Amino acid sequence: MQLRRADVLAGAIAILDEYGLGDLTMRRLATSLGVQPGALYWHFPNKQTLLAAITDEMLGAVSAPLVDAQWDARLEVLAHRIRDALLAHRDGAELASASYAARLATNDARATLVEVGTDAGLPTDEAEFAADTLLFYILGQTMDEQSRMQMDSHGALTEEASPLYDTTSGTARFEYGLGLFVDGVRSRLTESSSRPG
Amino acid sequence: MQLRRADVLAGAIAILDEYGLGDLTMRRLATSLGVQPGALYWHFPNKQTLLAAITDEMLGAVSAPLVDAQWDARLEVLAHRIRDALLAHRDGAELASASYAARLATNDARATLVEVGTDAGLPTDEAEFAADTLLFYILGQTMDEQSRMQMDSHGALTEEASPLYDTTSGTARFEYGLGLFVDGVRSRLTESSSRPG
Numbered sequence: 001m002q003l004r005r006a007d008v009l010a011g012a013i014a015i016l017d018e019y020g021l022g023d024l025t026m027r028r029l030a031t032s033l034g035v036q037p038g039a040l041y042w043h044f045p046n047k048q049t050l051l052a053a054i055t056d057e058m059l060g061a062v063s064a065p066l067v068d069a070q071w072d073a074r075l076e077v078l079a080h081r082i083r084d085a086l087l088a089h090r091d092g093a094e095l096a097s098a099s100y101a102a103r104l105a106t107n108d109a110r111a112t113l114v115e116v117g118t119d120a121g122l123p124t125d126e127a128e129f130a131a132d133t134l135l136f137y138i139l140g141q142t143m144d145e146q147s148r149m150q151m152d153s154h155g156a157l158t159e160e161a162s163p164l165y166d167t168t169s170g171t172a173r174f175e176y177g178l179g180l181f182v183d184g185v186r187s188r189l190t191e192s193s194s195r196p197g
Numbered sequence: 198m199q200l201r202r203a204d205v206l207a208g209a210i211a212i213l214d215e216y217g218l219g220d221l222t223m224r225r226l227a228t229s230l231g232v233q234p235g236a237l238y239w240h241f242p243n244k245q246t247l248l249a250a251i252t253d254e255m256l257g258a259v260s261a262p263l264v265d266a267q268w269d270a271r272l273e274v275l276a277h278r279i280r281d282a283l284l285a286h287r288d289g290a291e292l293a294s295a296s297y298a299a300r301l302a303t304n305d306a307r308a309t310l311v312e313v314g315t316d317a318g319l320p321t322d323e324a325e326f327a328a329d330t331l332l333f334y335i336l337g338q339t340m341d342e343q344s345r346m347q348m349d350s351h352g353a354l355t356e357e358a359s360p361l362y363d364t365t366s367g368t369a370r371f372e373y374g375l376g377l378f379v380d381g382v383r384s385r386l387t388e389s390s391s392r393p394g
Contacts, residue, residue, distance in 0.1 A: 048353065097337070101344035103358035126373070129365075132338070133374035137330065140294070140337030147298035156245065161300035168326075176323070177330035180381030187380040 003035055005043040012054055013089065020150070021091035026050070052104035055096050059085050062109040071120035072182050078116065079134060079178050082109055086142045090150075093142035100135070110135060121189050134181055141177065145170045200232055202240045209251055210286065217347070218288035223247070249301035252293050256282050259306040268317035269379050275313065276331060276375050279306055283339045287347075290339035297332070307332060318386050331378055338374065342367045 011033045015024050026047055030037040044050040062081045066074045086092035099105040110131050117127030151157045152164075159165075208230045212221050223244055227234040241247040259278045263271045283289035296302040307328050314324030348354045349361075356362075 097340055098344060101341050102348055102354060104355075129370055129373040130377060132370055133334065133377055136337030136341060136374065137334040138337070140333030140335070140340070141329070143294055143337070143340075144298050144333060147295060151299055157299060158301075173326055173329060176326040177333065180327060180330055180385070181377060182381075183384040184377030184379075184381035187384055188377070 003033065003039050003043070007033065008040055008043050008050070009053055009057060012050060013057070016054065016095070017090050021095055024051075048099075048102055048104055051095060052099045052102065052106075055099035055105040056108075058089055058092060059096065059105075059107075059109045061085065063112045066112075066116075071116050072186065074116050075113070075120075075134075075182055075185070076178060078109070078113055079138060079181075082135070082138050083142055083174060086138070087145065091146060093139050093146055097139045097143065100139070117185070120185065122185070126188065130185055134178075137177060137181065138174075141170070141174055200230065200236050200240070204230065205237055205240050205247070206250055206254060209247055210254070213251065213292070214287050218292055221248075245296075245299050245301055248292060249296045249299065249303075252296035252302040253305075255286055255289060256293065256302075256304075256306045258282065260309045263309075263313075268313050269383065271313050272310070272317075272331075272379055272382070273375060275306070275310055276335060276378075279332070279335050280339055280371060283335070284342065288343060290336050290343055294336045294340065297336070314382070317382065319382070323385065327382055331375075334374060334378065335371075338367070338371055 008029070012024060012029055015029060015032060026037050026040055029050075030040055033040075040050075044053065059082065062078065062085055064081075066077060069077075086096055089095070096105070100107065100110075113131035113134060114124070114127045117130050118124055120127075122130060145163075148157070148163045152162050157163075205226070209221060209226055212226060212229060223234050223237055226247075227237055230237075237247075241250065256279065259275065259282055261278075263274060266274075283293055286292070293302070297304065297307075310328035310331060311321070311324045314327050315321055317324075319327060342360075345354070345360045349359050354360075
């Protein structure tokens, strides 16, 4: 029976969710699919392209059509979609960070962020910088949340450091940071609209 | 000869800089210091506390006295100090992110950020959230920069994805993001000062 690309991808995501990014190797994936490692390379020339494909799959729904709303509301929806998508898979933020660093993932999520930024009135180069700022913030915060969940489940946190004792939720923390970012963008727009033409 | 804590720390940092975080194991460290692994545990009960100590050492200079300037200028100096400190060691951002997630590092850098935030006029809870936002952004962006440097030095990036071909420097990107963050904080201050008392 022929091994389809979608099967490889689904098998890889299953290993990721069950064992984590550190245990996702081409060899292990081949074993779990009952094929020789060579069969995987027909679909993915190396592990990096496989990881990028998982990232694309994971973030695919982020770019779904947005409601027709002001740029700031759209930006907030997008940011929450990205965070939720990363949290939905074990080590999701670490994986996306690595794929993004390799510039291999399709990265429609970033393109959508840039689009909302230019719609808001930012020049393209600033919209690109702003999209990266937001992405790096989301990755940094989500990686912290996921590391803490993993450490806690392995008993690697002291009792007082456990997420169970956090006085505020990751979501509340995230909403504050996202609000700061949106206010920062807004202040740039006010600046340029009040600049003498 | 007695093994001092400072020697263990220096040995660990040497391995980190030469081989990276993935190769920094207690066994390897013991071998490089010419001692039995047990000798290390006398100073550091486990690897996590060792990593936290390296993080403290790495970020120690961040909290050095700041010039007497407005809060926004002080925040910018602090943010640059943190980024520079992380960039000074291989995998510095990944290491700091893990130690921060474990809540084991002393984290004077975060405390200094919170202090500047409250000096600016933010309520303590907001200053804490704002400090986390900035830290997560710095960690996310610096991790991207360091991953890309590592991948490139291993020939793991395609030529067009190489940092050599980046049209803007990491520093320019960072200064834009930092500026957005500072503007976001400033807008919060304006809001609360114009709020009816």
